[in-house]
Amino acid sequence: xxxxxxxxxxxxxxxxxxxxxxxxxxxxxxxxxxxxxxxxxxxxxxxxxxxxxxxxxxxxxxxxxxxxxxxxxxxxxxxxxxxxxxxxxxxxxxxxxxxxxxxxxxxxxxxxxxxxxxxxxxxxxxxxxxxxxxxxxxxxxxxxxxxxxxxxxxxxxxxxxxxxxxxxxxxxxxxxxxxxxxxxxxxxxxxxxxxxxxxxxxxxxxxxxxxxxxxxxxxxxxxxxxxxxxxxxxxxxxxxxxxxxxxxxxxxxxxxxxxxxxxxxxxxxxxxxxxxxxxxxxxxxxxxxxxxxxxxxxxxxxxxxxxxxxxxxxxxxxxxxxxxxxxxxxxxxxxxxxxxxxxxxxxxxxxxxxxxxxxxxxxxxxxxxxxxxxxxxxxxxxxxxxxxxxxxxxxxxxxxxxxxxxxxxxxxxxxxxxxxxxxxxxxxxxxxxxxxxxxxxxxxxxxxxxxxxxxxxxxxxxxxxxxxxxxxxxxxxxxxxxxxxxxxxxxxxxxxxxxxxxxxxxxxxxxxxxxxxxxxxxxxxxxxxxxxxxxxxxxxxxxxxxxxxxxxxxxxxxxxxxxxxxxxxxxxxxxxxxxxxxxxxxxxxxxxxxxxxxxxxxxxxxxxxxxxxxxxxxxxxxxxxxxxxxxxxxxxxxxxxxxxxxxxxxxxxxxxxxxxxxxxxxxxxxxxxxxxxxxxxxxxxxxxxxxxxxxxxxxxxxxxxxxxxxxxxxxxxxxxxxxxxxxxxxxxxxxxxxxxxxxxxxxxxxxxxxxxxxxxxxxxxxxxxxxxxxxxxxxxxxxxxxxxxxxxxxxxx
Numbered sequence: 001x002x003x004x005x006x007x008x009x010x011x012x013x014x015x016x017x018x019x020x021x022x023x024x025x026x027x028x029x030x031x032x033x034x035x036x037x038x039x040x041x042x043x044x045x046x047x048x049x050x051x052x053x054x055x056x057x058x059x060x061x062x063x064x065x066x067x068x069x070x071x072x073x074x075x076x077x078x079x080x081x082x083x084x085x086x087x088x089x090x091x092x093x094x095x096x097x098x099x100x101x102x103x104x105x106x107x108x109x110x111x112x113x114x115x116x117x118x119x120x121x122x123x124x125x126x127x128x129x130x131x132x133x134x135x136x137x138x139x140x141x142x143x144x145x146x147x148x149x150x151x152x153x154x155x156x157x158x159x160x161x162x163x164x165x166x167x168x169x170x171x172x173x174x175x176x177x178x179x180x181x182x183x184x185x186x187x188x189x190x191x192x193x194x195x196x197x198x199x200x201x202x203x204x205x206x207x208x209x210x211x212x213x214x215x216x217x218x219x220x221x222x223x224x225x226x227x228x229x230x231x232x233x234x235x236x237x238x239x240x241x242x243x244x245x246x247x248x249x250x251x252x253x254x255x256x257x258x259x260x261x262x263x264x265x266x267x268x269x270x271x272x273x274x275x276x277x278x279x280x281x282x283x284x285x286x287x288x289x290x291x292x293x294x295x296x297x298x299x300x301x302x303x304x305x306x307x308x309x310x311x312x313x314x315x316x317x318x319x320x321x322x323x324x325x326x327x328x329x330x331x332x333x334x335x336x337x338x339x340x341x342x343x344x345x346x347x348x349x350x351x352x353x354x355x356x357x358x359x360x361x362x363x364x365x366x367x368x369x370x371x372x373x374x375x376x377x378x379x380x381x382x383x384x385x386x387x388x389x390x391x392x393x394x395x396x397x398x399x400x401x402x403x404x405x406x407x408x409x410x411x412x413x414x415x416x417x418x419x420x421x422x423x424x425x426x427x428x429x430x431x432x433x434x435x436x437x438x439x440x441x442x443x444x445x446x447x448x449x450x451x452x453x454x455x456x457x458x459x460x461x462x463x464x465x466x467x468x469x470x471x472x473x474x475x476x477x478x479x480x481x482x483x484x485x486x487x488x489x490x491x492x493x494x495x496x497x498x499x500x501x502x503x504x505x506x507x508x509x510x511x512x513x514x515x516x517x518x519x520x521x522x523x524x525x526x527x528x529x530x531x532x533x534x535x536x537x538x539x540x541x542x543x544x545x546x547x548x549x550x551x552x553x554x555x556x557x558x559x560x561x562x563x564x565x566x567x568x569x570x571x572x573x574x575x576x577x578x579x580x581x582x583x584x585x586x587x588x589x590x591x592x593x594x595x596x597x598x599x600x601x602x603x604x605x606x607x608x609x610x611x612x613x614x615x616x617x618x619x620x621x622x623x624x625x626x627x628x629x630x631x632x633x634x635x636x637x638x639x640x641x642x643x644x645x646x647x648x649x650x651x652x653x654x655x656x657x658x659x660x661x662x663x664x665x666x667x668x669x670x671x672x673x674x675x676x677x678x679x680x681x682x683x684x685x686x687x688x689x690x691x692x693x694x695x696x697x698x699x700x701x702x703x704x705x706x707x708x709x710x711x712x713x714x715x716x717x718x719x720x721x722x723x724x725x726x727x728x729x730x731x732x733x734x735x736x737x738x739x740x741x742x743x744x745x746x747x748x749x750x751x752x753x754x755x756x757x758x759x760x761x762x763x764x765x766x767x768x769x770x771x772x773x774x775x776x777x778x779x780x781x782x783x784x785x786x787x788x789x790x791x792x793x794x795x796x797x
Contacts, residue, residue, distance in 0.1 A: 001284060004237065004254050006253050007249045008253050009252050018248060021064055023333070023339075024068060024100065025333055026333040026335050027095075027096035027118070027121070028060045028093050029092075029293075029329060030118070032311060033050060033316065034048060034050070036119065038118040038119045039118070040330060043327070049323070049326075050127065057311065059289070060090050062285060063087070066171060067094075067097040067360070068097075069255055070169055070255070072352070074354040074358050074360070075352070079259075081169060082143070083169050084144045084152050084171070085173075086172045087176060088135045088144065088145050089147070091125075092125065092133075094135050094142065095131070096121075097360075098140050098360075101353045101361055101362075103361030107361075107513055113345065117343070118339075137507040137511060140367075141359075143365075148496055150179035150182045151181055151182070151185075151500075152171070153172060153182055153186065153200070153202060154469075155473055156200045156474060157191070157470075158472060158478075159365060159475070159477070161192075161198075162416040162417065163198040164266075168198065170203065171203045172203065177215070177217050185467050186229075186233075186234070188471070189280050190443050190444045192280075193456050194269035195270050195273075195456070196416070202282040203284075207286070207287055208286075209306035210306065211309050229284075233277070233279055235280070237282070239254050241287065242287065242291065251285070258282070261281045262281065288304035289306070290304065292333075297322070298321075365478045366478070368479030370479070372577075375574055378404070378411055381596060383403055384599070386596075387593070387594060389789065390591075392592070395562075395589065398525050399430035401567060402430055402431035405420060405431060408574065412481075413438075417479075417481055419458045419472075421461075421482055421484045422484060422486055423490070425485060426440070429487075429526060429587055430525075434458075438457055440457045440459045440461050441454070441456075441461075442454060465494050477517060483522075483523055485522075486522065487525070487538065489531065489537070502547070502551065502554050502580055508578070519577055519579040522580075523583050523585065526538070526587060527584055527585075528693075529586070529725070530630070531720075534722070535721055536720040539716070541693035542694060543582065544659070545693065548697065548700075556580070556582065556660060557660060558573070558583045558584070560603070561594075561626070561629050561655055562591065562594060563592055564598075564600075565593075565594060566585045591633065591786070593787075603657050606658030606672075607655065608680075609652060613787075614651060616651060621649055621747050622651055622685055622686050622688065622743050622747050623651075624638065624639055624651055624739070625653075625654040627657075628690075631691055632690075634729055634734055634736045634739060640787065646744075654680055658670055678707065682707055683706045684707065686747055687710055689711060690714050691713055692715065692716075695716075696713075712742055715732070716734075723772070724776075725778065727772055737764045741761050
């Protein structure tokens, strides 16, 4: 690694930076320990100490050092900069620095920049009614919580996409660097366009240890570490030391160098097209863990070891020796030099704060709703498919959606605020019309056989669901819009990431200063029922179950049954803010059930009776409900069979697009009032519900409903293999024959009357099994089935 030598700072500058760093450290320790006596105006007593000591010290002094020096370069260069820290448990550092610079008090006037505000700052940290110990949404300047490790770098790169003047200083913890998502996200530099995007400055913070073990990257030697990052496409610079003055000089020199390089790369790229990709600079900062904290405690080395990770002095209330060490530690920062008698930062510190609009705690990019611009969406009627009658035509829903997304991309190119993300599946998922107006972002080698690769491409593809999710989250949190297209089974890879984003959205809804951001939109296709070619490994609809566990005000789940309902749903989701929208839709050719206007009305309702398939005249013998495209097909086929063989049976068909409508209104904002639910599903008739995913979820959503005891759900029950499309539904008892059998078995008195029909339905399932083994495809009556016309039904009756 490059190690720069020199002393760019004067003695006064070193002293000024040292004072600011000491202030950050003092405020950080105070947050972890102090309940009162914030300025140490009297000797420290046990009652001044919090009863529960929470938080993390080990990474904090390094984060404070970086914040101090980033302020310096922001002032000197008039930079628009954000600070993303992977070790989110360094929350005390960010709270301390945003309070020092004034952005915390601007956001929370009650926590003023004086002794009273300092006391509140200390008390609230990791305290009931206060703020969490991590860099949570409550902290101004943050887009990254950091409680779960691995996502800082992908968030940072997502933030700089289409933000050409933004620099994100991204601190990667050495423990975080061991995670799979972080390892992959180093490759984000191959997707950055230096002409139109901003820059990320990765800073690997090597303090040697995790909670209880050494960090791998701290123990592999500088030569190996250098080769690793050069292989990733970076030029690493090393700053190391445990003497503050040396580190101040080295860090100032190195930051000036790397920011000059970033500016040079961007200037060269922006001056001409076709500039080869250059290695981006990064910094490896190696300083002791728990730096400036207690060196030894109870005769055991603490500073520079894993023992400083959390709270170095744990018995302060009960041990006079620990109390003495804490007071010595706090006074070592000389707070009387840093704050005046009223607790305000002295002028020497305030002079180092960037202008208000450049403070990292006040960056509008970190409160993306301030900058967000609604998408310009084309007229949906231009893409809707005509439907002369239910099921008379077929389309690939996601291919039609692809044409719509293409024009969303086209219409918003001037604003550069919309991107589509996915793991190498855009064309597979039939969204390749996007390539008519943009390419796939790519800044590595290109071969003559490649297609649609472009440095300025706006389709982001990398075979890492984690990185796609991280990029998109960073893009959304800074105010832009996007869509994540993924195979249904493998979106589970980001389960924990969507957890964190849902928690972020839940918290920000209670923070008036956090402005709404565009929704996180998922399009899950290549779904469980049409993964017959890939088999069991690709068959899992459980992501819906996962997201439904999150707070109701954040989650929306949509199961459009055909092309026009998919278009209507997608438009709605792209207009929305502060939600996680999950759309599940197939990509294979399937029937068009609803004309455009009917589809829009049906989606607006979220669920409803399909009159064309019902013959109940307001008093059904059975309700046949469905949610999902394949369950809808099988339900309608079952209804057709029942109406043909049992014409006197009165059937009501209810289709569900918005899954959350099934919950009571008291449980979800989209929930259906009990009276409306009872009117649709009755209070005493059997309900046969064909559902896209795991059946238990429907029971969970409806368990409080009047007629829940008569609800019988069919769905995926973990039966799958490489087989035919229809055999997938047969294996899971979701097929038309089994649904019809359920009706015969559940409608009182119908079993004996329909014994011959029941036997025929069972025989059909047997015939199916024999046929696919012999022919390798589904029976002709399955492959060629269409919804009968009204005249056809009338003729049978």
